[in-house]
Amino acid sequence: MSSTKKYKGFTTKAVHIGQDPDPVTGAVIPPIHATSTYIQEELGVPGEYVYSRSGNPTRRNLEANLAALENADHAVAFASGTAAIDACLRFLGPDDHVVCSEAVYGGTYRLFEQVLRRASGIDFTYVNTSDLDATEAVWTEQTRMLFIETPTNPLMQLTDIAAAADLAQRTGALLVVDNTFMSPYLQRPLNYGAHLVLHSTTKFLNGHSDSIGGVVCTNREDLATRLEFIAKSAGATLSPFEAWLIQRGVKTMALRMERSQETTKRLVAVLGDHPAVQHVYYPGLEDHPDHALAKRQMSGFGAMLSFDLADFDAAKILLDALEVMVLAESLGGVETLISHPASMTHASIPENVRRERGIGDGLVRISVGIEDADDLVADLEQALARLV
Ligand SMILES: Cc1ncc(COP(=O)(O)O)c(C=O)c1O
Incomplete structure (x- = not known):
């Protein structure tokens, strides 16, 4: 070589x-x-x-x-x-x-x-x-x-x-x-x-x-x-x-990551402003407990975020209403993948352990893809609207 x-x-x-x-x-x-x-x-x-x-x-x-x-x-x-x-x-x-x-x-x-x-x-x-x-x-x-x-x-x-x-x-x-x-x-x-x-x-x-x-x-x-x-x-x-x-x-990872990160900021803002959303977990937020560390050891805040809704029923209403985001396990794809950790990626953890670790039934995770940000924002907004 x-x-x-x-x-x-x-x-x-x-x-x-x-x-x-x-x-x-x-x-x-x-x-x-x-x-x-x-x-x-x-x-x-x-x-x-x-x-x-x-x-x-x-x-x-x-x-x-x-x-x-x-x-x-x-x-x-x-x-x-x-x-x-x-x-x-x-x-x-x-x-x-x-x-x-x-x-x-x-x-x-x-x-x-x-x-x-x-x-x-x-x-x-x-x-x-x-x-x-x-x-x-x-x-x-x-x-x-x-x-x-x-x-x-x-x-x-x-x-x-x-x-x-x-x-x-x-x-x-x-x-x-x-x-x-x-x-x-x-x-x-x-x-x-x-x-x-x-x-x-x-x-x-x-x-x-x-x-x-x-x-x-x-x-x-x-x-x-x-x-x-x-x-x-x-x-x-x-x-x-x-x-x-x-x-x-x-070969295209850096381009994908840049695009996904930009869109993530917009989705985080939509979630942060919505009354049905109890908490948003994203290290790019200034009130995230590890924000300073994130700035030090990462060169961007990434394209993964999670948020708490009231309970399983609220999560189900939202997830079933989405039209662009794909309800699926996994992350890091060109398509935006949304999941319900308690019943999907983290279902193999016993319920009591899961709850102790803060993974509640209303928790939803998004892996932001490279679709047009406007489409993703509109999709999330229309699904969130069903919760109020
Ligand atoms: C953080 C993390 N590590 C490891 C794995 C396991 O990888 P694989 O599904 O390729 O076996 C996953 C899968 O979702 C993951 O999210």
């Missing part, structure tokens, strides 16, 4: 790194290497690639690209964001302890509680990691990992990544940051000392709601080598076709 030093800006990197034209045909877009295996020219002299579970050129191109965007030396792609999280946890074993943000994605909680606790004997404690004293208070001699999402899904609480990295560093624990909500365009946790940064590429990176994937980025060679080993041994690697799709999406 040619030198990447000339690619300085974020989108220049997104468009070019790992995307050298095909040397055989001159095709500007590298082909999808749909192959399971690779010829060995001579016995005992394998080439760079041997078998696609352990290495594939299309996946390798994406990994080079995503590493550059996260300011990482290494990236390893997985078949889903969940597989990427699972791979990070495979650094640990029985009796190891993980401190985890209490409002993580419901599937992360399910993986930790219903699979890993039982299968691997790993112990988990959930805490509001926005409060670093409380986080330190649950630390034990066995704590080997701090796992955070910032902002959290769906309540948009932030954790100070540099302070969290410092806490982990002091005890030799790994800091893992799920950066899915922000994308590397708006937040780069490795710059603040995180050891492992992961994404569900399914969301903003791919951006078109048409693939599932995940990636883990790191600057530590030992962690990267182990991650590659875990990927090939456990087998949850990303297919070449998905890698190609994700790469195509990544």
Whole structure:
């Protein structure tokens, strides 16, 4: 691959790194290497690639690209964001302890509680990691990992990544940051000392709601080598076709994020002015408790927001009335996706735990897409009008 030093800006990197034209045909877009295996020219002299579970050129191109965007030396792609999280946890074993943000994605909680606790004997404690004293208070001699999402899904609480990295560093624990909500365009946790940064590429990176994937980025060679080993041994690697799709999406991510963020500001304003809306959760709001931190560690406030309506019935009236926004799980697509966390993304969290964490039945989450802002504002206004 040619030198990447000339690619300085974020989108220049997104468009070019790992995307050298095909040397055989001159095709500007590298082909999808749909192959399971690779010829060995001579016995005992394998080439760079041997078998696609352990290495594939299309996946390798994406990994080079995503590493550059996260300011990482290494990236390893997985078949889903969940597989990427699972791979990070495979650094640990029985009796190891993980401190985890209490409002993580419901599937992360399910993986930790219903699979890993039982299968691997790993112990988990959930805490509001926005409060670093409380986080330190649950630390034990066995704590080997701090796992955070910032902002959290769906309540948009932030954790100070540099302070969290410092806490982990002091005890030799790994800091893992799920950066899915922000994308590397708006937040780069490795710059603040995180050891492992992961994404569900399914969301903003791919951006078109048409693939599932995940990636883990790191600057530590030992962690990267182990991650590659875990990927090939456990087998949850990303297919070449998905890698190609994700790469195509990544090229326009900065443009999509800018557009979505602008529209988000308008939707936040509409919600903030409406009598049926009890609270809006968005780190761009000056009265958000982590607004100052958001300005410091993120380069934009993102395209995710949540808000509280009175109860489930109010949420249902609103969600059923929308005509442009799409009622669906997931986030980060070109289309605006709206969801009801309590019954959708966070349904796998027991009701009492969910309520304790502030995810009520009236909570609604929006992932703002790239449609025309006027259409989205009009759609939201007409749906909100049914609540008064
Ligand atoms: C913040 C976050 N992390 C991880 C995941 C899991 O990713 P995937 O669905 O690609 O397995 C999700 C999925 O919604 C998510 O929202």
